[in-house]
Amino acid sequence: KDFRNNVKPNWCPGCGDFSVQAAIQRAAANVGLEPENLAVISGIGCSGRISGYINSYGFHGIHGRSLPIAQGVKMANRDLTVIASGGDGDGFAIGMGHTIHAIRRNIDITYIVMDNQIYGLTKGQTSPRSATGFKTKSTPQGSVEQPIAPMEMALTAGATFVAQSFSTDLKDLTALIEAGMKHKGFSLINVFSPCVTYNKVNTYDWFKENLTKLSDIEGYDPSNREEAMQTLMKHNGLVTGLIYQNTERPSYQELLKGYSEAPLVEADLQLDGAHFDKLVEEFM
Numbered sequence: 001k002d003f004r005n006n007v008k009p010n011w012c013p014g015c016g017d018f019s020v021q022a023a024i025q026r027a028a029a030n031v032g033l034e035p036e037n038l039a040v041i042s043g044i045g046c047s048g049r050i051s052g053y054i055n056s057y058g059f060h061g062i063h064g065r066s067l068p069i070a071q072g073v074k075m076a077n078r079d080l081t082v083i084a085s086g087g088d089g090d091g092f093a094i095g096m097g098h099t100i101h102a103i104r105r106n107i108d109i110t111y112i113v114m115d116n117q118i119y120g121l122t123k124g125q126t127s128p129r130s131a132t133g134f135k136t137k138s139t140p141q142g143s144v145e146q147p148i149a150p151m152e153m154a155l156t157a158g159a160t161f162v163a164q165s166f167s168t169d170l171k172d173l174t175a176l177i178e179a180g181m182k183h184k185g186f187s188l189i190n191v192f193s194p195c196v197t198y199n200k201v202n203t204y205d206w207f208k209e210n211l212t213k214l215s216d217i218e219g220y221d222p223s224n225r226e227e228a229m230q231t232l233m234k235h236n237g238l239v240t241g242l243i244y245q246n247t248e249r250p251s252y253q254e255l256l257k258g259y260s261e262a263p264l265v266e267a268d269l270q271l272d273g274a275h276f277d278k279l280v281e282e283f284m
């Protein structure tokens with residue numbers, strides 16, 4: 001089970017996205033998948049290239065649209081383990097509407113966001129995760145906006161699996177992705193993945209100094225939503241680990257009548273000439 005392919009990533013040396021790629025490959029192998037059981041769907045941005053760097057089905061979609069495509073793939077073939085991925089600009093700006101609705105829908109896919117608090121591919125503009133006061137070429141006097149708080153947003157939208165990690169914590173990140181893949185419902189994993197080229201504030205050292213591991217908080221209970229929210233607010237969102245998981249709520253697929261009968265890809269759609277013409281007529 002080798003999820004590596006022979007495509008050499010063209011990320012900058014030191015980019016946090018390398019570790020996320022490795023973690024996905026390890027997690028997929030650890031849960032016993034074969035490459036043909038996995039689909040990685042990505043949006044646009046440096047991190048969006050990840051779908052081309054993993055030996056699996058892959059689809060590099062358009063900006064902010066990894067989730068609609070990933071949901072379509074999962075609905076058509078429930079036998080696939082589906083990962084959607086992208087950056088914080090992709091998921092929390094142009095794709096935010098899809099993110100919230102996928103969360104509340106609780107569709108059974110894992111969404112991995114590579115959060116570098118900047119737009120890297122377009123050479124360094126302020127993103128929805130950039131801190132207030134953050135200076136870039138798009139905010140030369142410092143951003144006057146509040147950053148999105150994705151974990152708190154996910155909790156309020158009804159998420160059933162919310163986790164956060166740091167790209168250098170490869171072991172923890174791999175374990176979280178494995179848990180997300182096994183979770184029956186939507187799992188959101190936000191990964192602090194430093195952009196070494198354009199973000200000179202949120203560096204590896206900055207994260208090491210500012211992140212708190214939930215495993216170091218005595219008695220932390222990830223099944224307690226209220227505690228999860230309070231902990232996030234207390235630490236300004238800068239925590240890593242499994243923040244919240246609800247294993248009781250059924251997934252979107254489990255609630256859909258008839259969905260369990262057969263994957264759509266195996267259904268006989270009877271699209272011979274006559275049926276196809278009839279279908280086209282309905283849209284004329």
Ligand code: SF4
Binds near residue numbers: 011120196
């Ligand atoms: Fe990574 Fe930043 Fe380089 Fe993009 S620009 S590949 S995010 S280090």
